Amino acid sequence: MGYNFSAGPATIYSEVLTQIHNDFLDYKGIGYSIIEASHRTSFYDKIHNDAIEQFKTLLKLGDDYHVVLLGGGATLQYAMLAYNFLSEGQVAQYINSGYWATAAIQNAKKTVKNDKNIEVVWDGSSNNFTRLPQEKELVIHEKSAYLHLTSNETIGGIQWKQFPNFGKVNVVADMCSDILSRTIDANAFSLIYAGTQKNLGISGVTVIAIKNSFLEKANNHLPDYLSYKKQVEKNSLLNTPPVFSVWVFERVLNHIIQLGGIEALDILNAKKADLIYQYLQECNGFYNSPIDFRYRSNMNVVFTLPSVELQNAFLVAAENANLTGLKGHRSVGGCRASIYNAMPIEGVEVLIEFMKHFKNTH
Ligand code: PMP
Secondary structure (H helix, E strand, O other): OOOOOOOOOOOOHHHHHHHHHHHHOOOHHOOOOOHHHHOOOHHHHHHHHHHHHHHHHHHHOOEEEEEEEEOOOOHHHHHHHHHHHOOOOEEEEEEEOOOHHHHHHHHHHHHOHHHEEEEEEHHHHHHHHOOOOOOOOOOOOOOOEEEEEEEOOOOOEEEEEOOOOOOOOOOEOOOEEEOOOOOOOOOOOOOOEEEEOOOOOOHHHHHHHHEEHHHHOOOOOOOOHHHHHHHOOOOOOHHHHHOHHHHHHHHHHHHHHHHOOOHHHHHHHHHHHHHHHHHHHHHOOOEOOOOOOHEEOEEEEEEEEEOOOHHHHHHHHHHHEEOOOOOOOOOOOOOOEEOOOOOOHHHHHHHHHHHHHHHHHH
């Protein structure tokens, strides 16, 4: 039995995979596969609306939120955000916590005439993205179009544990890699977006929750697909949705509800992360986390070994032991264990045993 620690696409609940497998050729007795069905059929409609409703239920979003399902990944959201909410002359503020926050900033800059309209209020590059800002380090303007943050840096392995009080500004969060993994006050955000390929299913869908009062400010003069207002008006059925990805997303949400919702996942995810970080503390520096302990991610555990040679040997030995996906991102190197919702605690235990064995034999 192996475990896949890939950062995304990532491990999916085996129960969900089995269900998809069983229902794939003949969806609930309709005589054909759901991926052959029109997105205008009643059975697809139910999947689509159930996904939206379950997502709202799990995040405890109020009636003043709309949920939109789009293609294009989180990468498209970088541009859509600015196109929708940044009018000429306005400033949007961004917190730069690492690789993905940088991508959000760079893409937003490409949508405006003047780079000054994208203000970086805090930049972690000077400390190599090993910590996050304290509330007192941030000067947030209530008048800015929005404040953007990345709740979990998938590559850097750094995560906001508590969100500061940002005042009245509309807070927008890229939650790609920790969505539905822990209890948060989702209603404190004006917009949350996340691709589904880590905690929520497979690639192909990006889920976006938008507060109505924020949506009202959105630009009315955009091509249909790029307009949040148009997507809300059409219930994300403006064009052909990624039917298969939405189905998997809906099944994962349904499974999470059966597991006890976010509260249950929060406890389990903290336990998994504690186990591995505890071991990093105990291993006398053989494995080392560069991240300030206050911000270590419960989703992506990054670590290095004493030399590149040992690191490469570790990765080869891990693959041979059927522990895959542990190579760090090409931009930073090192190792990374992604332990999203669907990674069972046994997977983390097996990984730690493997790390102990490797250390003892090297
Ligand atoms: N933001 C974060 C935090 C991510 O982890 C990723 C993908 N790993 C992205 C954005 C980009 O997402 P996508 O590939 O779906 O465009």
